[in-house]
Amino acid sequence: MNFWTNLKKPILVQAPMEDATDTVFRQMLVKFGSPDVFFTEFTSVDGLLSKGKNIVSQRLRFTKKEHPIVGQIWGNNPQNFAAVTNMLVSMGFDGIDINMGCPDRDVMKKECGARLIENHTLAREIISAVKKEAKNLPISIKTRLGVKTVQTKDWINFLLTLPIDAIIIHGRTAKELSKVPAHWEEIGSAVYIRNQKKSQTLIIGNGDVSSFDDAQKKATQYGVDGVMIGRAMFDNPWIFNNKIDPAKIPLEEKLAYLLTHLRLFQKTWGKEKYFGSLKKLYKMYIANTPGASELRSKLVRLGTIEETVSYLEKCFL
Ligand SMILES: Cc1cc2nc3c(=O)[nH]c(=O)nc-3n(C[C@H](O)[C@H](O)[C@H](O)COP(=O)(O)O)c2cc1C
Numbered sequence: 001m002n003f004w005t006n007l008k009k010p011i012l013v014q015a016p017m018e019d020a021t022d023t024v025f026r027q028m029l030v031k032f033g034s035p036d037v038f039f040t041e042f043t044s045v046d047g048l049l050s051k052g053k054n055i056v057s058q059r060l061r062f063t064k065k066e067h068p069i070v071g072q073i074w075g076n077n078p079q080n081f082a083a084v085t086n087m088l089v090s091m092g093f094d095g096i097d098i099n100m101g102c103p104d105r106d107v108m109k110k111e112c113g114a115r116l117i118e119n120h121t122l123a124r125e126i127i128s129a130v131k132k133e134a135k136n137l138p139i140s141i142k143t144r145l146g147v148k149t150v151q152t153k154d155w156i157n158f159l160l161t162l163p164i165d166a167i168i169i170h171g172r173t174a175k176e177l178s179k180v181p182a183h184w185e186e187i188g189s190a191v192y193i194r195n196q197k198k199s200q201t202l203i204i205g206n207g208d209v210s211s212f213d214d215a216q217k218k219a220t221q222y223g224v225d226g227v228m229i230g231r232a233m234f235d236n237p238w239i240f241n242n243k244i245d246p247a248k249i250p251l252e253e254k255l256a257y258l259l260t261h262l263r264l265f266q267k268t269w270g271k272e273k274y275f276g277s278l279k280k281l282y283k284m285y286i287a288n289t290p291g292a293s294e295l296r297s298k299l300v301r302l303g304t305i306e307e308t309v310s311y312l313e314k315c316f317l
Contacts, residue, residue: 001136002136002138002165003037003068003094003095003138004037004095004138004140004165004166004202005165005202007036007037007226008036009219009225009226010215010216010219010220010224010225010226010227011036011037011202011204011225011226011227012035012036012037012212012215012226012227012229012240013035013036013037013039013168013204013206013226013227013228013229014026014029014035014037014038014039014228014229014233014240015039015206015228015229015230015231015233016039016040016041016042016072016097016099016142017041017230017231018041018042019041019277020041020234020277020280020281021039021040021041021233022041022058022059022061022273023061023062023063023066023268024261024264024265024268024269025261025281026038026062026066026069027063027065027066027264028237028257028260028261028264029233029237029240030065030066031257031260032237032238032240032241032244033238033239033240033241033243033244034240035229035240036068036226036240037068037069037070037095037226038062038066038067038068038069038070039069039070039072039097040059040060040062040069040070040071040072041059041072042059042072042073042074042099042102043056043057043059043060043071043072043073043074044056044073044074044075045073045074045075045077045080045081045083045084046075046077046080048060048073048080048084048087049080049083049084058269058272058273060088060091061268067094068094068095069093069094069095070093070094070095070096070097070140071088071091071093071095071096071097072097072098072099072142073085073088073096073097073098073099074098074099074102074107074112074113075112075126076110076111076112076116076122076126078122078125078126078128078129079129081098081126081129081130082129082130082132082133083133085129085130085133085134086133088137089133089134089135089137093137094137094138095137095138095139095140095165096130096134096137096138096139096140097139097140097141097142097168098126098127098130098139098140098141098142099112099113099142100113100114100116100117100123100141100142100143100144101113101114101117101142101143101144101170101174102114103144103174103175103177108147108174113174114143114144114147114174115147115174117143117144117146117147117151117155117174118147120158123158124162127139127141127162127163127164128162128163131163138165138166139163139164139165140164140165140166140167140168140204141159141164141166141167141168142168142170142206142228143155143159143167143168143169143170144169144170144171144172144173144174145169145170145171145172145173145183145186146173146174147173147174147175148173148174148175149173150173150183150186152186152189152190152193153189153193156169156189156190156193156194157193157197159201160193160194160197160199160201164201165201165202166201166202166203166204166225166226167190167201167202167203167204168204168206168228169186169187169190169203169204169205169206170182170206170207170228171183171184171186171187171205171206171207171208172207181207181208182206182207182208183207184205184207184218184221184222185222187203187205187207187222187224188221188222188223188224190203191203191222191223191224192223195223202225202226203224203225204224204225204226204227204228205218205219205222205224205226205227205228206227206228206229206230209227209228209229209230209232210232211232211236211239212239212240212241212242213242215227215229233284234280234281234283234284234287235283235284235287235288236284237284237285247288251286251289251291251292252316254285254286254289255285255286255312255315255316256316257285258282258284258285258286258312259309259312259313259316261278261281261285262275262278262305262308262309262312263309265278265305266305266306266309275304275305275308278305279299279300282296282299282300283296286299298311299311299312
């Protein structure tokens with residue numbers, strides 16, 4: 001079943017973010033206001049078929065609260081994509097996303113991620129391998145506008161010849177990383193191309209969306225079917241819920257959420273995963289709160305999750 005077509009537009013999508021948006025993060029989003037679609041962190045198909053698969057597959061863990069959920073995979077070997085697609089289908093994912101946008105040098109060197117924008121033959125083989133195994137699950141591609149230069153017309157025209165249900169466009173080239181403002185007018189051009197071709201493929205825009213209202217505004221202005229939100233979730237995890245103003249939530253309540261987040265991390269991962277990656281998420285709960293910067297610098301200096309939990313518990317005594 002293609003869940004994308006059942007969602008009300010504009011569709012609000014949680015961006016995949018490595019080392020941040022794991023199942024624990026996503027379960028916290030559920031408490032604050034769920035996006036319309038969840039994404040896993042990007043997961044290597046080769047890694048999932050290697051000896052280290054147990055660690056790699058942590059990225060694919062999810063609970064029944066996180067639906068619809070799309071598993072994002074990356075690699076360069078169509079057979080491995082096919083094998084992993086099979087795995088994702090049996091794990092209960094609602095959709096499969098192929099990463100064709102990662103600008104990391106090591107990833108691109110291996111002909112993966114954004115490099116596929118310039119290798120249409122391999123991109124086609126990968127998509128067709130995934131399509132064959134995906135049963136009736138929808139397939140999406142998360143991509144950029146080009147590698148060194150903007151190639152919207154060529155790339156989107158090419159993708160629209162393939163059996164893809166949604167294209168998520170981060171409005172920058174790989175070379176631009178996140179260093180320039182996203183070129184939303186290019187995302188608008190992709191929508192124009194799609195409309196001219198009368199294609200049913202959805203276009204989701206991504207890049208620099210700062211709030212719920214900004215998402216609505218960009219969807220209207222550029223005609224996209226939906227908007228994906230990444231870094232703004234770190235400033236405001238209530239971003240998918242337009243009924244809550246985080247500025248009105250008292251610090252105590254936010255700290256209680258941070259404590260819940262830490263405890264859920266402990267319960268979910270135990271010793272499986274180092275808690276250091278959580279430190280960058282403290283600002284979700286403490287940013288822009290008067291008097292909280294001292295507390296944050298204290299928290300980031302604590303060396304273990306147990307110490308951090310007990311420090312916060314004392315705050316509530
Ligand atoms: C820390 C971090 C990790 C990311 N990890 C992924 C990833 O695993 N897969 C992916 O497709 N994009 C990844 N991205 C890119 C985001 O999904 C998104 O495209 C980008 O941040 C632009 O959106 P934003 O301006 O709303 O943040 C990552 C970005 C950041 C900052």
